[in-house]
Amino acid sequence: MKTNIREQLSSAPKMALVGLVSVISKVRSMKSVKLYGYATSPFVRKTGCFLYYKGVNFTHMPVNPIAPDETIGFTNGTQVPVLEIDGEWKRESSDHAHWLDQVFPEKPLCPPEHAEKIAEIDDWISHTFLLNIFRPAVDGMVDLKARFRGWRLAALVSAHTPLPEEVRHMWPDFVSKAPFIQAMAERMDLSESIESAQLRIGLELAAHIGEGPFIGGFEQPTMLDLAVFPQLVFGFMFGLEARLSAADHPVIKSWLARVAEHLPPNPTLIADWMQIQNLEDALS
């Protein structure tokens, strides 16, 4: 018994040293990760969800859309999201998924064995699903409902980077006239009505989920699920829509519940104190 205690006592400093060394090496291997952007951008929310899903510690660096130079001047551009890892930075949200997989291989966003199928569906997400989110802005936020939406978006931006009152008032017009939105308009089929485009894209999404459990029939979430999910819940959680309309489709509703299990309760980057409704309530 005595020997045991003595042995234990003599090994205690060694164990403490081993613990200390492992803490030091963890701290050393910790990367500095920053995500620059405003959370009203679907592309910023997408990269945000990549980081949340992987469990990577990161700092959200809010960018003021009317003064982007203050934060992302180092890129010589105005486009968000910008992901920075240990001082190196990249634009383009889909490229972020591949970069994150290289730096943090656990929980791959694009498992190599599925890369081809993922690239194909990601193309639909970028050029159809995400593009269509900007359709109301392209059509001009002219009716009162659309203007309320625009004002709420301005309030959400203001929660992080306060905008002057006049700017908030004019936000729906600013958004509609933004050059990048005008450029998107050129890639849209404006002959299809908003309602019919929304319905068609919703059905296409349900087809991509199919039997699931995740988009493309994959067993684990990938960059595809994380690109779509935050867009479908954002409006409901933050006061842009009263009901979670995406959950009207049973396939999409159960998929939303499955993806939600892999993310924090607020996966959108918008400050918690701006949240109006809980996703749990809509999915239960």
Ligand SMILES: N[C@@H](CCC(=O)N[C@@H](CS)C(=O)NCC(=O)O)C(=O)O
């Ligand atoms: N293909 C890019 C699109 C990013 C994008 O369009 N970002 C918009 C915000 S939603 C933006 O930064 N617009 C301002 C600008 O381009 O000057 C991506 O996937 O990251």
